Amino acid sequence: MPVGEIDTAAVLRCPQPIWAAKTETATRLRGRIEAVLSWATVAGFRSDDNPARWAGNLKDLLPAASKVSYESNHPALQLDDAPRWFADIRESESLPARALEFLASTAARSGEVRGATWEEVDFKKSLWIIPAHRMKCGENIVWC
DSSP: OOGGGOOHHHHHTTTGGGTTTSHHHHHHHHHHHHHHHHHHHHTTSOOSOOTTOTTTTGGGTSOOHHHHOOOOOOOOOOGGGHHHHHHHHHHOOSHHHHHHHHHHHHTOOHHHHHTOOGGGEETTTTEEEEOGGGSTTSSOEEEO
């Protein structure tokens, strides 16, 4: 379908079937469609308003995500259960298990752990130095 022909009904056909069951996915999908159509407008492929825009458009046609999604946080690991949890993780030889163990040991963000490189680790000093460009705070962070 040419981007110039996409209207609100076409946009709704994408997120609406999963809006209640997979609200987070549907919300992200709508946002990505909005971004693509916004680019198409700036690039001259469309001239109408963005049919995927939330405010003043889809907000009036779909229930708010907070009204249909009732996600709860996973329970925190109790301190007394930590040794057993680490022992269970260490039984696995998988890379994700090592990453999870490293993440829990450093309290770093998952993206920082997934993006870690060997160049960031000083084994002689037992330091992991995360460069500022990879940090949310924009500053170098040193883990011992």
